[in-house]
Amino acid sequence: MFKILINNLRKKIVKSSKMSLSKETRSLRSNKKEPNDEIKIKDEDSKEEIVVSKYFVAEILEPQKKSKKTGKKRKSIEIKYEENQSVENAGQEKENNEWFPKNWKETWELIKEMRKDATAPVDDKGCHKCSDPKADPPTFRYQTLTSLMLSSQTKDQVNHAAMQRLKDHGCTPQNLLATSDEVLGKLIYPVSFWKRKVQYIKKVAKILIDSYGGDIPNNIEELCALPGVGPKMGHLCMQVAWNKVTGIGVDVHVHRICNRLEWVKKYAKTPEESRKQLESWLPKELWMEINHLLVGFGQEICLPQRPKCDQCLNNKLCPFAKSNNNTNKKSKK
Numbered sequence: 001m002f003k004i005l006i007n008n009l010r011k012k013i014v015k016s017s018k019m020s021l022s023k024e025t026r027s028l029r030s031n032k033k034e035p036n037d038e039i040k041i042k043d044e045d046s047k048e049e050i051v052v053s054k055y056f057v058a059e060i061l062e063p064q065k066k067s068k069k070t071g072k073k074r075k076s077i078e079i080k081y082e083e084n085q086s087v088e089n090a091g092q093e094k095e096n097n098e099w100f101p102k103n104w105k106e107t108w109e110l111i112k113e114m115r116k117d118a119t120a121p122v123d124d125k126g127c128h129k130c131s132d133p134k135a136d137p138p139t140f141r142y143q144t145l146t147s148l149m150l151s152s153q154t155k156d157q158v159n160h161a162a163m164q165r166l167k168d169h170g171c172t173p174q175n176l177l178a179t180s181d182e183v184l185g186k187l188i189y190p191v192s193f194w195k196r197k198v199q200y201i202k203k204v205a206k207i208l209i210d211s212y213g214g215d216i217p218n219n220i221e222e223l224c225a226l227p228g229v230g231p232k233m234g235h236l237c238m239q240v241a242w243n244k245v246t247g248i249g250v251d252v253h254v255h256r257i258c259n260r261l262e263w264v265k266k267y268a269k270t271p272e273e274s275r276k277q278l279e280s281w282l283p284k285e286l287w288m289e290i291n292h293l294l295v296g297f298g299q300e301i302c303l304p305q306r307p308k309c310d311q312c313l314n315n316k317l318c319p320f321a322k323s324n325n326n327t328n329k330k331s332k333k
């Protein structure tokens with residue numbers, strides 16, 4: 001009943017005064033108007049005019065939201081990470097107008113220093129370690145492509161184990177095409193989206209047999225045209241299988257770290273955006289190295305949640321650490 005009355009009152013006020021309640025409330029709260037400001041509302045039933053305090057009406061109809069837990073009025077929260085989305089990062093411009101991130105060389109070298117022992121999962125279980133080095137070149141390339149297809153949203157350890165089972169089974173396009181979906185599913189389980197990946201593996205194997213003589217395409221366009229193969233996989237596959245650099249392989253680790261370090265001119269919303277921005281300034285001789293370097297760094301130190309900024313050699317240079325004051329917080333294991 002009270003709700004109906006309030007809703008009727010809201011309609012009448014908006015109709016008679018043409019005011020926007022939200023705006024009115026904000027301006028009243030910020031004391032730009034006298035609390036005694038009044039509005040006249042015509043009661044359509046009695047045709048009488050009623051005089052009401054705007055402040056009273058606004059507070060009744062647009063109350064400030066309260067926290068469910070504490071009952072206190074919520075304070076606005078500054079979200080620093082998202083702030084950058086429309087703001088250009090503080091880089092340096094050279095004479096020819098090229099943009100480079102501030103301190104990127106120093107930061108790069110410090111990441112290399114932190115990665116020098118090569119102890120991250122990617123170092124011995126990454127996709128470059130999944131193919132049989134003794135296999136003939138087309139089979140080696142096919143296994144590289146397959147491991148990359150299995151790797152999306154899957155831990156390196158899980159992917160590596162699945163590839164080992166596939167290799168024991170016989171990881172060639174002919175053999176996997178002849179394998180039933182059920183058996184193939186059991187071989188690759190528990191990689192993420194294993195059911196969908198079974199279908200992709202089958203479709204790709206057929207295309208490779210029909211159009212490429214059982215080998216894989218030797219260019220990025222045709223690789224990315226295969227079902228289940230995106231730019232990240234394509235560029236990494238070109239690199240590992242063909243030893244050719246066609247672009248930077250940007251996965252979630254590279255994407256996240258580049259945003260945190262402001263290695264992108266503008267906050268990049270997707271890995272693909274990060275890739276384009278990175279390729280615009282990073283010297284080409286480093287394109288082959290960056291994925292492996294940052295993936296391991298992201299697995300061990302610059303973690304997705306609770307990055308270990310207190311252990312990171314870059315914590316004095318990193319814009320993310322500075323803005324979030326992460327260096328003062330003890331990282332939790």
Ligand code: SF4
Binds near residue numbers: 314321
């Ligand atoms: S200081 Fe923290 S956020 Fe910055 S690179 Fe290091 S771990 Fe990542």
